[in-house]
Amino acid sequence: MARTVKNPKTDSRSARTKLPERREPYWTVVSAGCALGYRRGANGGTWLTRFRDETGKQHHGSLGAADDGRDPDGVTVFSFAQAQERARDFFGRKARELAGHTEPDEGPYAVAAALADYFAERERKGSKGVRADRYAADARILPPLGTVEVDRLTTKAIRAWLLSVEKAPKLLRTKQGSAVRKTADIDINDPDAGRARKATANRLLTVLKAALNFAFHEGKVASDEPWRKVKPYREADAPVIAFLSSSECVRLVYACQGSFRDLVRGALVTGCRYGELTRMHVADFNPDAGMITVRLSKSGKSRHVALADEGRQIFNSLTVGRKGRDLIFKRNDGRAWGASHQQRPLEEAAKAARLDPAPTFHVLRHTYASSLAMKGVSMRVIADQLGHADTRVTERHYARLAPSYVADVVRAALPSIGIAEMLAAGGDVTRMKLE
Template structure:
């Protein structure tokens, strides 16, 4: 066993109690390029591992520190136990960066297949790995992780798929919560049932992709068991929620000033939250009236055309600033984080009386829906949103676009005079 490194500031519970709370961990170097950190929070601390290579730094959350509970080696760790987990991470990450698979330590399980698949996606720079890893750890690994891929059957996968569709919905839970919060699904609510089946289908897609990766890597003899399992039909029907112009105005007016800017940016560009937070002053071309999105979910850069209002917004936000400055920043000047948008958007939605609350995905839907209803071609909308082709765009927005069928029906079908109060105009 490797020698345990000592650090008088963090190697005991009493020493850590004297430290100030801060987001940046208190680091201790384990070896060249490898360190373990202690992050002090309001409700206790956590351990973090960091490994540097020539290109970037890699991090791994190790677990909670034994600040208020005795270490158990599973969810709560002492300084020495955290070092053992950190060394496992350093070894695993070094092998991944060198392009080597994990050494075989027994039968190849579903858990190993999922881990290898996500690691391969991470090396390719694929987007969405973080969310898929979270979903896999919550729904796939607990049920199927210990099963050998060679012994996995279609019935076992099908039973798991149905169980996920009927399971309670997982709710956002704080790091210090004792247990994961859930919400029951009303089986009488067809939309709630559809949503759960849609979630089950997305997880099935992740599982199949991981097993297919194992099959192509020669770690599974056949792909027949999972090929037999089909997703729920009509579970992924497009359900588009978009805001009216008045709702957009109410939402913007109820946002805090710094957050208001990024909400405005979403409405005039249709960009994802992560795309907006990475935009720099140099990405705005004042002469062309466009914004360059250099990192996108699809992995391809694109140029988003701005209308007059959008150009005015970006001109005001970039005036007098350096080309490498971020366009959208928090009130304190720091960059927006991965999930910093959720709480302020929910609070602004409540003040604007929007039910359900707006999300950045709804703002993106709003942008595309308005374009569709104004007659913009599906190809133009797809290009603006960064879709690879028009299939996804048509699935969500084609029904909103003016069409020959709709125009013909409305002009040809007579008014029967069967509706009462035809002179009454609804107030928005």
């Protein structure tokens, strides 16, 4: 049940007896556009409802008698809290009716249906990341919440679910078709592991709230109040950016096998995502301008990526003499790279290159951006190269790597104590004499 909204004028029998009789009800706003009314008459009061649609038109309804003179039974006589619960049902029915969802056999609208509708809408719009979000929802949201009616979701229930996600074991990659999902326990004494679990919980909360908000705006649920009150964990999503050094990049590239080496080189010189690289055609490379066009990015917009001399050489070698409609990057068997095809060869190459921990493919994108930041390239330029809508995400991840006035002043002014020289010379602190 959603939290009962308080109104000192009408939430108790004694308070209502002090109200003068009048035709206009005493209204309590339950949520945006939804209100519960109390009209006092000579023989007691009645509960009413008011629902305002998107055009501003008001729709009214009557719930039943207030418990002014009789004890509430929840059927014909209602307390203030019971009237609110019944009013929420009215708001939900009216919203669905106005949205055209009037089939009597639809049944309760559950969280699983809200997620399905939300993902279907994202797919219709061509949104990226739907596959990963759907996969995460299937694993973490649907088992505990899928059958719960959205109208009956409470803030307490959502917070309890969020806590359960934080405390749950980490899910590991499992072979396709496996009946049992592998998990790994979390070290409760490791602060980084705890932060990572909270970050995962926050990402899942974002997906859940987005689906529920979509249902609310589609008129399938009366109020968004229960999940609007649930806040993500603070300081859980502080970016921990991993990137490779130049020597590590060389070792990784040489450890890659076959056509996968080309894909890794392409990522390091462009900062493009795996999906962006695997969709690139020969015609997307302009050798005269030294530019790569990313026609479809995560944001749904195209962008142009400038190539340095090394990048030009790589793309020239990969595209020379080929047709414009050909994919630039293909597997050894000539087929296109598919979703998650990069993970296994990257893990094998990282092991051969002695990189610990093994980088994900996205670390190659971080490596590209970090290299630019450490050379003093502006956040705006880096954001444009990466395809970020603005500099907020770019600054959050890479601003700390950029040369700064503060760092330069500290390095120039802080005197040398002599510790490094002493240790380099094999000095023994225990034999040093005080002067």
